[in-house]
Amino acid sequence: MTIAALNANPAPAILPGSGGLRGALSDLFWRRPQLLLLLMLLPPVLWLGIVYIGSLFALLAQSFFSIDEFSGLINRQFTLKTYGDLLQAANLDIILRTVTMAALVTLASAIVAFPIAYYAARYARGRWKALFYLGVMLPLWSSYLVKIYAWKLILAKEGILTWLLAKLHLLWLLDSWLSLPVVGGNSLSVSFTGTFIVFVYVWLPFMILPVQAALERVPGNLVEASSDLGASPGQTFRNVLFPLALPGIVAGSIFTFSLTLGDYIIPQIIGTSRLFIGQAVYSQQGTAGNIPLAAAFTVVPIVIMGFYLWGAKRMGAFDAL
Amino acid sequence: MRSDRSQSAPLGLKIAAACGLLFLHLPILLIFVYAFTTEEKSFVWPPPGLTTQWFAVTWNRPDVWQALSLSVRVAAISTTIALVLGTLCAAAVSRTKFFGRETISLLVILPIALPGIITGIALRSAFALADIPFSFWTIVLGHATFCVVVVYNNAVARFRRTSGSMIEASMDLGADGFQTFRHVVLPNIATALLAGGMLAFALSFDEVIVTTFTAGQQQTVPIWMLEELIRPRQRPVTNVVAMVVVLVTLLPILFAYYLTRDGDQIAGSGK
Numbered sequence: 001m002t003i004a005a006l007n008a009n010p011a012p013a014i015l016p017g018s019g020g021l022r023g024a025l026s027d028l029f030w031r032r033p034q035l036l037l038l039l040m041l042l043p044p045v046l047w048l049g050i051v052y053i054g055s056l057f058a059l060l061a062q063s064f065f066s067i068d069e070f071s072g073l074i075n076r077q078f079t080l081k082t083y084g085d086l087l088q089a090a091n092l093d094i095i096l097r098t099v100t101m102a103a104l105v106t107l108a109s110a111i112v113a114f115p116i117a118y119y120a121a122r123y124a125r126g127r128w129k130a131l132f133y134l135g136v137m138l139p140l141w142s143s144y145l146v147k148i149y150a151w152k153l154i155l156a157k158e159g160i161l162t163w164l165l166a167k168l169h170l171l172w173l174l175d176s177w178l179s180l181p182v183v184g185g186n187s188l189s190v191s192f193t194g195t196f197i198v199f200v201y202v203w204l205p206f207m208i209l210p211v212q213a214a215l216e217r218v219p220g221n222l223v224e225a226s227s228d229l230g231a232s233p234g235q236t237f238r239n240v241l242f243p244l245a246l247p248g249i250v251a252g253s254i255f256t257f258s259l260t261l262g263d264y265i266i267p268q269i270i271g272t273s274r275l276f277i278g279q280a281v282y283s284q285q286g287t288a289g290n291i292p293l294a295a296a297f298t299v300v301p302i303v304i305m306g307f308y309l310w311g312a313k314r315m316g317a318f319d320a321l
Numbered sequence: 322m323r324s325d326r327s328q329s330a331p332l333g334l335k336i337a338a339a340c341g342l343l344f345l346h347l348p349i350l351l352i353f354v355y356a357f358t359t360e361e362k363s364f365v366w367p368p369p370g371l372t373t374q375w376f377a378v379t380w381n382r383p384d385v386w387q388a389l390s391l392s393v394r395v396a397a398i399s400t401t402i403a404l405v406l407g408t409l410c411a412a413a414v415s416r417t418k419f420f421g422r423e424t425i426s427l428l429v430i431l432p433i434a435l436p437g438i439i440t441g442i443a444l445r446s447a448f449a450l451a452d453i454p455f456s457f458w459t460i461v462l463g464h465a466t467f468c469v470v471v472v473y474n475n476a477v478a479r480f481r482r483t484s485g486s487m488i489e490a491s492m493d494l495g496a497d498g499f500q501t502f503r504h505v506v507l508p509n510i511a512t513a514l515l516a517g518g519m520l521a522f523a524l525s526f527d528e529v530i531v532t533t534f535t536a537g538q539q540q541t542v543p544i545w546m547l548e549e550l551i552r553p554r555q556r557p558v559t560n561v562v563a564m565v566v567v568l569v570t571l572l573p574i575l576f577a578y579y580l581t582r583d584g585d586q587i588a589g590s591g592k
Contacts, residue, residue, distance in 0.1 A: 002583070003386050012370070012374045020501055021498070023497060024500055025496035025498075026498035028495075029498050029500060030492075032499075033417065036498075037413055037416075037417055037419060039408065040409045040410070040413040041413045041425065042408055043405070043406055043409055044406040044407070044410040044425075044429070044469065045410075045425065045428070046429075046433070047402075047406055047465070047466070048428050048429065048466065049428070051444075051462055051466055052428075052431070052432055052440070052443075053428070054447060055443040055446065055447030056439070056443045058443065058446055058450055059439075059442060059443040059446050059447070060508045062446060077584055080442055088524070112341050112344070114340070115334055115337035115338045115341060116337075116338045116341040116342060117340035118334065118338075118365045119330055119334055119335065120338075122330075123329065123330040123334075130578075132342075133578065134575070134578060135344070135345065135346065137574055137578060138346075138349075138571065138574060139345040139346065139349065141520070141523050141524075141573075141574045142349055142567055142568055143352075143528075143546075143566045143570055144527055144529060144543070144561045144565070145376050145527075145529055145543050145546040145547060145550065145563075146349070146352060146546070146566050146567055147348065147349070148550070149352070149546070149550060149559070150349060150352050150561050150563075151348060152364070152367075152550070153351055153352075153355055153364045154348060154351065156363070156364040158363050158364060158365040158366065159364050159365075159366050160351065160366040160367075163366045163367070164382050177564055178465075182532070187424060187581065201345070201348065204341075204344075204345065205345070210536075222469055233331070254434060255433075255434075257435055258434055258435065259436065259437075259458065261436050262435070262436015262438040262439060263436070263437075263438070263530070264438055264530070265529065265530065265547065267464075268551070269550050269551070278436065281431075281438055281442060282438065283444055285445070285446075291446060294442060295442070297338070298438070298439045298442060298443075301435070301436050301439065301499070302351035302435060302439060304438075305434060305435055
């Protein structure tokens, strides 16, 4: 473009106001930014406040009701009896089992996720970077049920895993693992090991993405400086990489932990008949009709996640999301 | 140029990363093989034979089509609601600092930070208390609530990268608030919104836990699949539906990726 063309249509220094209702509104928002802010926040806060927080409180309120054991009717009077029921050995077992599983799944996802995230953040370039990103995004967004279904196919007694191990002459390994007391069972698809594998598989991408985001922010020369100063790769990992990746790991663990705590479909389809919190809630509100106990059960993950989120926020994990 | 560009990764890291990616992808590929198996009663591997007859069988199943139509309608409306609410919230949170700002972002994240079963049972008991019968709209209500966060996350990330000086420049050059939004803000965030919308759509299309509590007797595709997983009626049809669902969700994800990738290269978007 030539200078003449630019000069042909000189813009006035001060434009006239656009006038009308639109101009007035625009001016009003400019003078009173608080008003604009309020108008922007109102719809989402109202929606989440009424629909979500409202129903959450309605649920919590019901945990202070109790169920009449003879008539099966809900007694709408304040009581802590339902929380007392929660402390029965059978229910404590369910809570402990779920929290243990969530912790193990989180740990395993972090271990499997780290190499993928680190490679993608530090070494992958150009086309490989895109490939890695898609390689994580596609499984993340693939259908949850399809993924569980795929594992049902894999872990079935007549399925591909047994076939593969038979070809490798390793069936004895599978059999001796399955004969172990807690983690074993008739086949992998009806054992805690199966539940564990599927949990790790389904939530793994939720761990990879925040860890990768955290590692992207670590400058490469920091790692070089560490090795220049004589640190072994192990020391660099412990003292440089790991602390810097920690907010990302914590951010990822929010998902893996919380999702495992509340899931009732994976242990129902692949797992034993011993219940997890989610299944307990589902059966209490459904077949048993004991809404107060179901509500009290849901308070457990809420409290655990409350502490978890509070701690995560203090570690700066929300910036890594 | 960054100094680490020429280095190559240690072998152990390469192997660990490759194994991790294989672990993520092989199970999904397996679904594609099973869609063609001739075996009807079990999950036997290797498949005794290959056939395409199950595609025709599935095509003629009205229950599959009904579930698909419901899922698409729910996802479309939930995504629209989430787009509006998520963008408003992201704009408010990223543009200004105000009292309770942290609380707002926590409020948005909460529906996915808390387990889905809590959202589900809370909504169901609220519907019961308020005497709201289950309908199309009760499903939408639940889905929109947790879809907001996906749009919000995408929009907030883009707002952070869009420098405030561009908005000030636009105002200095005489554009009013609406013009600035239309010509400066919107082009900057459009691809992030489209990507967020696609992801919200995929999230809603796939959601099963909250839906089981808010759907009543209606069947979305995931509910249909869950039903088949618990009480299998015709395994080959489930295989085919599973494969189609994988393919259908693949497209919006690839497209969302394509959009956000280009968005990173918008001139002047700064850091």
